[in-house]
Amino acid sequence: MAHVAFTRNLQRHVACPPCAVVGGTVRESLEAAFTLYPRLRGYVLDEHGALRFHMAVFVDGAPITDRWGLSDSVSEASEIYVMQALSGG
Amino acid sequence: MDQLLISTRKGLFSARRTQRGVWDLESVSFLGDNVSLAMQDPRDGAWYAALDHGHFGAKLHRSKDRGASWEEVGVPAYPTPPEGHVEKDFLGREIPWRLIRFWCLTPGLASQPGLLWAGTLPGGLFWSEDSGATWHLVESLWHMPERRKWAGGGADSPGIHSIFVDPRDGNRVAVAVSSGGVWRTKDLGKTWTAHTKGMRADYAPPELVEAPESQDPHRMVQCPGAPNVWWVQHHNGIFRSTDDAMTWTEIKNVKPSVFGFPVVVHPKDPDTAWFVPAIKDERRIPVEGRVVVNRTRDGGRTFETLGRGLPESWAYDLVYRHGLDLDDSGERLAFGSTTGSVWISENSGDDWITLAEHLPPVHAVLFV
Numbered sequence: 001m002a003h004v005a006f007t008r009n010l011q012r013h014v015a016c017p018p019c020a021v022v023g024g025t026v027r028e029s030l031e032a033a034f035t036l037y038p039r040l041r042g043y044v045l046d047e048h049g050a051l052r053f054h055m056a057v058f059v060d061g062a063p064i065t066d067r068w069g070l071s072d073s074v075s076e077a078s079e080i081y082v083m084q085a086l087s088g089g
Numbered sequence: 090m091d092q093l094l095i096s097t098r099k100g101l102f103s104a105r106r107t108q109r110g111v112w113d114l115e116s117v118s119f120l121g122d123n124v125s126l127a128m129q130d131p132r133d134g135a136w137y138a139a140l141d142h143g144h145f146g147a148k149l150h151r152s153k154d155r156g157a158s159w160e161e162v163g164v165p166a167y168p169t170p171p172e173g174h175v176e177k178d179f180l181g182r183e184i185p186w187r188l189i190r191f192w193c194l195t196p197g198l199a200s201q202p203g204l205l206w207a208g209t210l211p212g213g214l215f216w217s218e219d220s221g222a223t224w225h226l227v228e229s230l231w232h233m234p235e236r237r238k239w240a241g242g243g244a245d246s247p248g249i250h251s252i253f254v255d256p257r258d259g260n261r262v263a264v265a266v267s268s269g270g271v272w273r274t275k276d277l278g279k280t281w282t283a284h285t286k287g288m289r290a291d292y293a294p295p296e297l298v299e300a301p302e303s304q305d306p307h308r309m310v311q312c313p314g315a316p317n318v319w320w321v322q323h324h325n326g327i328f329r330s331t332d333d334a335m336t337w338t339e340i341k342n343v344k345p346s347v348f349g350f351p352v353v354v355h356p357k358d359p360d361t362a363w364f365v366p367a368i369k370d371e372r373r374i375p376v377e378g379r380v381v382v383n384r385t386r387d388g389g390r391t392f393e394t395l396g397r398g399l400p401e402s403w404a405y406d407l408v409y410r411h412g413l414d415l416d417d418s419g420e421r422l423a424f425g426s427t428t429g430s431v432w433i434s435e436n437s438g439d440d441w442i443t444l445a446e447h448l449p450p451v452h453a454v455l456f457v
Contacts, residue, residue, distance in 0.1 A: 009144075010145070013142070013145060013148075039161065042145075042146060042148070042164065043142070043145040043146065044145075046146065046187050046188075047166035047167055047187065047188060048167075048169050048186075048187070052144065052145065052146055054143060054144040055144060055145075084144045085144070
């Protein structure tokens with residue numbers, strides 16, 4: 001199972017400890033995480049399901065390339081990290 | 090009203106008037122978070138706080154115990170644009186179909202329990218019939234061709250900052266847009282008409298000076314006790330309507346400046362209104378570094394410039410459109426500034442006391 005971790009700055013708003021998920025893509029993996037933490041969805045994704053402009057997702061150390069579709073591949077051993085982009089200071 | 094909510098860049102602060110008649114800050118909610126505005130629902134007493142987290146988006150919280158605890162409720166969602174649709178304002182800048190920020194929250198009438206209206210950036214008007222749990226876009230306004238001509242004013246995207254539900258008829262709702270004019274529905278949002286006749290936008294190209302979409306009302310208010318009377322602090326000056334927003338009359342020659350952002354009107358006396366003037370456009374600071382409030386008691390024929398208790402020099406406080414409030418008595422006023430100062434008057438603005446000088450930048454104040 002892939003592991004998903006969320007920036008500490010999100011914990012202040014929504015409790016979302018690291019979790020193990022099943023999914024072949026970033027979207028499938030995040031959807032699995034949102035099943036555990038439903039309120040988290042609106043903090044990471046916008047109303048169209050795209051990654052928020054000032055958020056970033058890394059898979060195994062590399063930023064994802066499909067911020068709208070979240071179709072980047074995820075393996076069973078992947079480490080997914082959801083954090084703030086540093087844009088804006 | 091003995092309590093004041095102060096929405097700031099770094100939290101929602103509460104101040105209270107003690108039994109000795111002294112105002113003091115007493116608590117803060119959402120410390121460190123950007124609170125765009127607060128609203129109290131007079132029907133059930135609930136407070137609402139709109140947050141703009143930046144990275145994490147706009148959120149809405151509700152308190153049923155006057156701020157002791159908060160619960161997150163729903164937020165509006167913009168529709169997905171048609172495939173390949175990229176919308177641009179009339180200057181060619183992209184308008185995202187995405188909630189950026191709450192800019193106004195207004196409850197429906199007592200006869201409309203649970204009904205809330207939300208004005209947002211980038212220009213969507215939303216309504217909720219379940220006290221904010223779920224929201225619906227007013228599609229008639231969003232898809233109105235003239236809406237495409239709205240542009241940013243005060244922010245990169247256009248936004249609805251003033252919503253007034255007619256106290257005589259809850260189906261009649263008026264909104265003001267920076268920058269995009271004044272629009273009203275008489276049928277609970279099915280159809281909309283412009284209400285800007287008499288307004289003038291000096292900053293627009295000559296052929297667009299009187300166009301509804303060119304108008305930039307910074308703030309619009311309706312007198313609750315005389316709802317045919319409206320006041321607007323416009324980018325271009327002060328306008329007043331006495332015929333229920335059918336026509337507007339420009340009020341000129343107001344010293345020290347006719348420019349500013351907020352306006353409040355007395356709850357019963359439609360001739361009495363307050364403004365916080367500033368130097369126009371490029372500078373946006375108090376004239377000569379002196380913080381003052383302008384008051385008219387004769388419908389705008391004359392103004393008094395009130396400054397007793399306010400900084401007389403070296404002050405550069407700007408007051409945003411929701412940064413001035415008046416309580417139900419019509420005598421108690423408060424305003425907060427971009428440099429974190431808050432002042433209160435208990436005698437209609439004749440005298441002012443300093444409540445705070447070092448708060449974060451103030452977006453809005455509200456008596457509750």
